[in-house]
Amino acid sequence: MDVEVVRAMLNQALAEARSRGANRITELHLVMYDSSQETEAAIRKTLDELSSNTLAENAQVITRPAPSRFICWNCCGLRFESDDPQAVCPNCGQAGLLVPADVTFALDHIEVA
DSSP, X not given: OXXXXXXXXXXXXXXXXXXXXXXXXEEEEEEESSOOHHHHHHHHHHHHHHTTTSTTTTOEXXXXXXXXXXXXXXXXXXXXXXXXXXXXXXXXXXXXXXXOTTOOEEEEEEEEO
């Protein structure tokens, strides 16, 4: 697992929590594009190490598998999911392109207290 990718996601979550004036992050909701148990375990382990002494310490990590993953490179950069292999962007109607295979997860949202 690339520690820097997990660190970037955690920094994004921490910035959002701070912007909300939160005391702590209670839940990190992740979309898993790589559904292997090894990848999920590596993300959880890395998050546990990186979140020590932060607002995300002891946050529950909740994952959900994603169907096919797409991004609109036509106009808006929207990331979206679809079971259709020829998915179209819900914003502009243009064909979406598959997100690269090395993108294994994404932060969906956080819950804070």
